[in-house]
Amino acid sequence: MQPEDMEVPIINNLNENCCRQRGEKGDEMFQDRPRESESSMESPNLEFEYGDSDTLTAELSELYSYTEEPEFALNRDYFEEDFRSHARGRRWTELTVDEQKAYVMRLLDALEVTDRDKRLKVARAILYLAQGVFDECDTEVDVLHWSRHNIFLLYDMGIFTALLELLSMEMDNSQACSSAVRKPAISLADSTELRVLLSIMYLIVEMIRVQTEDDRPEWRAAREAFKTELGSPLYNGEPFALLLFTMVTKFCSMNAPHFPMKKVLLLLWKTVLFTLGGFEELQQMKVRARERLSLPPLPEDSIKVVRAMRAASPPASAMELIEQQQQQKRGRRSRRSAFVDSLEGDSPFPKKQPLVKQDSLDTYNERDPFKNDDARDEEEDPEDTDSGIEGEVDPLDRDVIIQPPPPLRPPTERVNFPKGLPWAPKVREKDIEHFLETSRNKFIGFTLGSDTKTLVGLPRPIHESVKTLKQHKYVSISEIQIKREEELLQCPLSLGEEEVEETPAEILYVGMLPNLSQYVIALLKLLLAAAPTSKAKTDSINILADVLPEEMPITVLQSMKLGIDVNRHKEIIVKAISALLLLLLKHFKLNHIYQFEIVSQHLVFANCIPLILKFFNQNIMSYISAKNSICVLDFPHCVVHEMPELTAESLEAGDNNQFCWRNLFSCINLLRILNKLTKWKHSRTMMLVVFKSAPILKRALKVKQAMMQLYVLKLLKIQTKYLGRQWRKSNMKTMSAIYQKVRHRLNDDWAYGNDIDARPWDFQAEECALRESIEKFNSRRYDKNRNGDFVPVDNCLQSVLGQRVELPDDFHYSYEMWLEREVFSQPIQWEGLLQNP
Secondary structure (H helix, E strand, O other): OOHHHOOOOOHHHHHHHHOOOOOOOOOHHHOOOOOOOOOOOOOOOOOOOOOOOOOHHHHHHOOOOHHHOHHHHHHHHHHHHHHHHHHOOOOHHHOOHHHHHHHHHHHHHHOOOOOHHHHHHHHHHHHHHHOOOHHHOOOHHHHHHHHHHHHHHHHHOOHHHHHHHHHHHHHOOHHHHHHHHHOOOOOHHHHHHHHHHHHHHHHHHHHHHOOOOOOOHHHHHHHHHHHHHHHOOOEOOEOHHHHHHHHHHHHHOOOOOOOOHHHHHHHHHHHHHHHHOOHHHHHHHHHHHHHHOOOOOOOOOHHHHHHHOOOOOOOOOHHHHHHHHHHHHHHHHHHHHHHHHHHHOOOOOOOOOOOOOOOHHHHOOOOOOOHHHOOOOOOOOHHHHHHOOOOOOOHHHHHHHHOOOOOOOOHHHHOOOOOOOOOOOEEOHHHHHHHHHHHHHHHOOOOOOOOOOOOOOOOHHHHHHHHHHHHOEOOOHHHHHHHHHHHHHHOHHHHOOOOOOOOHHHHHHHHHHHHHHHHHHHHHHHHHHHOOOOOOOOOOOOOOOOOOOOOOOOOHHHHHHHHHHHHHHHHHHHHHHHHHHHHHHHHHHHHOHHHHHHHHHHHHHOOHHHHHHHHHOOOHHHHHOOOOOOHHHOOOHHHHOOOOOOOHHHHHHOOOOOOOHHHHHHHHHHHHHHHHHHOOOHHHHHHHHHOOHHHHHHHHOOOOOHHHHHHHHHHHHOOHHHHOHHHHHHOHHHHHHHHHHOOOEOOOOOOOOOOOOOOOOOHHHHHHHHHHHHHHHHHHHHOOOOOHHHOOOOOOHHHHHHOOOOOOOOHHHOHHHHHHHHHHOOOOOOHHHHOOO
16 A cells, blocks of 8 residues: 555645644634533542453443333343243242253244344343343342353353354345435434344343352353353454454445444444453563563553542633632732731630632642742633733732741641652663763764763763663563564564564454555544534434334424433443453554554544543533433333332433543543654644644643543643743643653753754655554565565476366356366467477
8 A cells, every 4th residue: 555545634734734833823623612611619539440341230231222212121031921931830949050041942943033123032131131131130240240151151051153153144135234324314223133133242242251259160161261262263254353353344334334333332342351451451461572582571550550549639720710810809808808907905805707719739749939820821822822921910919928928837738748759760772872872962972872881981970871871771571572673674584484473463454454444544533423522413323222222202302312312322432432442452463563654644634632632622520520321221220110200300401420441441542542642753743733723632631530640641741842932831730740640761951951952854755654564574474475586486297187176166166168268279380399489
């Protein structure tokens, strides 16, 4: 693929955009952002623990839309209708395991009937078993217990393989696809069979994936077998995830608009999470990989460090600063009047002065009288930030600001100094080389290339600096992989074939490689359609096919319920896509850096960076605290308890949670993806600057959650040197937070460097150089004909004639025509053999 053919509408005009004056308006998609109206009260700390997924109950409830609620009773009725004839008055929970297996075998046989309606009834009966035979249970715990028991039983009887065949059949059902394409409005009824099959498969994957302390030994063995089965190319020569990726691309190409995309994405995410491993497993794999490569151990466990972090108060907005100044003025006047009153005997005590909002970072530092500019503006427009108009404080009020505010808490509580920085600093090999090159040019007048050992002629402080840098040198697995790849390309014959370990990530990458760009673009299309900031367009894909009922609501209550269901549906799609993309990036990066780079490049070319910025260009506090859920309708609550009467007031009230777990999870995932795409990539960092991401990211700091703040601060850190001195001066609290929370690179001048004109950047040149390295890697490792020039020629007539040649299946039909055309009708020039060559 030539670089000029890349699918990127952004490349051609990106260099022009970078050359604009920084005071000009940015990309128009950020112009109509809503003015946020958060109150001056601080947002509370969010007690959120990041993990691979939410609780099991929450993950199961998100599988079903609220419009699917009547189908729970339908599943139960079909099961009981069939089970009554088999068990004769007994209940499922009263049967022995052997009797349960016999009944499941009977259902398995019934799945093979040709009648579509009968198959659907049997599938619904199986779904009722997977849902935990809730009609025989009294509590939600009982439902989950029997669901787990039944699912391991179903897997043991081979139900998953049978469901997979039915799913492939439904995917290839051209009649259903063509009728769905022709219909003006698609509803739940168009995807009934697919939804039932995907629901059973999701329940099987999720229940087996989640480990519990009371798992039986045979269940643990079944889990490992199922994990290997899902990750291996056992399903038509490709892993199960590839089948689901195909469903995604087919849906996004409008060939199958009836596919229930939320269920497909949830199943795809959980399949990848199960087969490749979650974040803690990834950390253990990284530790083992470093041991194999004889690299030093990691300086710390990043998961533990992030969990131990505490959130900082967000920088104050302009309105809060004005209120603070007014309170301080009133405080001075009240102190003066209280002193006069006490002298006159009107009051024996001074009046109580008002409290002043104080940044939590001040618990670590003494109040600096010149910190009045630190926390200016969270509310300014991007244009204001870049033009340097910061709303200077009136010099006449300077003495007011210099007055230290009264303490908010007793001194014994206030002096809580942090015990060092959370991260050990890191230095790359090329950083040491650059430092020595600069020092040698300055003191000696010549350089020694990549030699980092020779320090002759350099002064003693340089020796000490190099010693300190080497103490904190960090060699990543990626650097070793890149170096090894260069060696293999330079010496293909002497180094021989590379032994590639068949890990689940490697198998998945090989399967995804031919259609990787289609998969990435399809996922981003769905993410764009589900983003809350996206506006409805006529040509956009319809992601609501599996949430809209056949009959649209006619009452206000029904409309409110459907509105909550639609918003919840979109949030779950964003959650699944963000988690899936992050998992793929992290696992591919560990497996091989160039696998990560090709996925990253496809994401960048498909405009993932502006898409994520557009997602955050909203009132992020409102998104994180959204209450798009109806607790009484969530599974398994709705199938165990009596359904109360829903009212408009109860729907508006929502739940009592401080925040929405899935939305905060999605935001952190998207920020981590953005970090992965831009880290050490100068041209992509400049894209953040061009798209004026700093004000958007600063508003995200209002969320008082340590992990989210960390990744926002990382993104701000990499672009501070391009934002100018005025921006840094006006955002010193943000700079302090970066210093406290983000890892330091010892010779990185992020806090004071002015690198705006120092490094001209060319987006196409950097990306094309990277693409060339990626293509060489893919060609060397995955192209079967890559060593055609080095294969020895076989001169033996018998062995050449004895080789088996693969012929197409229909070759024997046209064999005689081929003989006539290629042999008999071609004149043979025998004289040519006698002529000298």
